[in-house]
Amino acid sequence: MQQTEFLNVVLPFKDKLYRLAKRLLVSKEEAEDATQEILLKLWSKNKMMTGYNNVEAYAMMMTKNFCLDRLKSKQAGNLKLVHSNYKDENVSIQTQIEVSDSLSWIEKIMEELPEQQKMVLQLRDVEQYEFEEIADLLGMNTTAVRVALSRARKTVREKLVQKHNYGIQ
Amino acid sequence: MEFNNIEKLLERYFEATTTVAEEEMLRAYFTREDIPPHLKRHAPMFQYFSVAKEERFTKQVPLKPRNKSYIKWISVAAVSVLVFGIYFGRSYQEQREAEYAYQETKKALSLLATNLGKGTEKVAYLREFEETKQKIYNKN
Known part of the structure; x- marks a missing residue:
């Protein structure tokens, strides 16, 4: 497989890899590094890639595993990265001012979720994966995915309401 | 609504x-x-x-061209060809030398054989001489 061909295969889902990595690792730089690492790994075994019928699912799985490993080693090294630069693109300017606050809340709320719920919420509500795909990716059954998703959504709702009330009082 | x-x-x-x-x-x-x-x-x-969902991965990934590994394999092949060439070339030369030595030895041996043949001819004369001498002795 040539370089351009590889890029064409990777192009449709490289942003998804990045967004998943960013959801898990939070920091933009770390997510970029992780995505680059995954793409290089894919490139180094791109002969095998033609054998996989779903390269995207494979790459997502690699990203998930890579990020979880990263997190584990980071916790072991007792290193915590606090990060808060986020981008709100595609929001019209007048709504941006009122909305950006609540949007950054949600980002923070999602950071506080357990990793599994984080991933489920990311894959479902941001990337619109089907339950079966999420179940395959995370090695869960679909019922467990539904439960985790429901919990994650409810947690986000509750915390959002809480923050909203603080704001009013 | x-x-x-x-x-x-x-x-x-x-x-x-x-x-x-x-x-x-x-x-x-x-x-x-x-x-x-x-x-x-x-x-x-x-x-x-x-x-x-609008967030994009904008970093450029430095993909190394795959030719590099080709070069590696070509060098491996070249080295192996070289090693085999030296090995077989040397054994071929050894074989030629051995053949040459064999031919030389054969020549030397055949030379020896002809000279030995000449010697035995002479010895045959000597025996005849001895026999006649013996006859003469016996008569006396």
Whole structure:
């Protein structure tokens, strides 16, 4: 497989890899590094890639595993990265001012979720994966995915309401 | 107008029983400006998901050209050819030398054999001489 061909295969889902990595690792730089690492790994075994019928699912799985490993080693090294630069693109300017606050809340709320719920919420509500795909990716059954998703959504709702009330009082 | 519908969808959304298409409807609904106040608190969540999807990976990935590994393999092949060449070339030369030595030895041996033949001829004369001498002795 040539370089351009590889890029064409990777192009449709490289942003998804990045967004998943960013959801898990939070920091933009770390997510970029992780995505680059995954793409290089894919490139180094791109002969095998033609054998996989779903390269995207494979790459997502690699990203998930890579990020979880990263997190584990980071916790072991007792290193915590606090990060808060986020981008709100595609929001019209007048709504941006009122909305950006609540949007950054949600980002923070999602950071506080357990990793599994984080991933489920990311894959479902941001990337619109089907339950079966999420179940395959995370090695869960679909019922467990539904439960985790429901919990994650409810947690986000509750915390959002809480923050909203603080704001009013 | 469709509040009831949206409310029902929302309820099912939080139970995680909505389909991808239904969730798409919810997202589309909450990007609108005219959301009734009691639903407005859900809006940021859906707006955030739409915004989050816009994030792009912009870093350039330095993909190394794969020719590099070809060069590696070519060098390996060249080295092996060289080693085999030296090995077989040397054994060929050894064989030639051995053949040459064999020919030389053969020549030397055949030379020896002819000279030995000449010697035995002479010895045959000597024997005849001895026999006659013996006859003469016996007569006396």
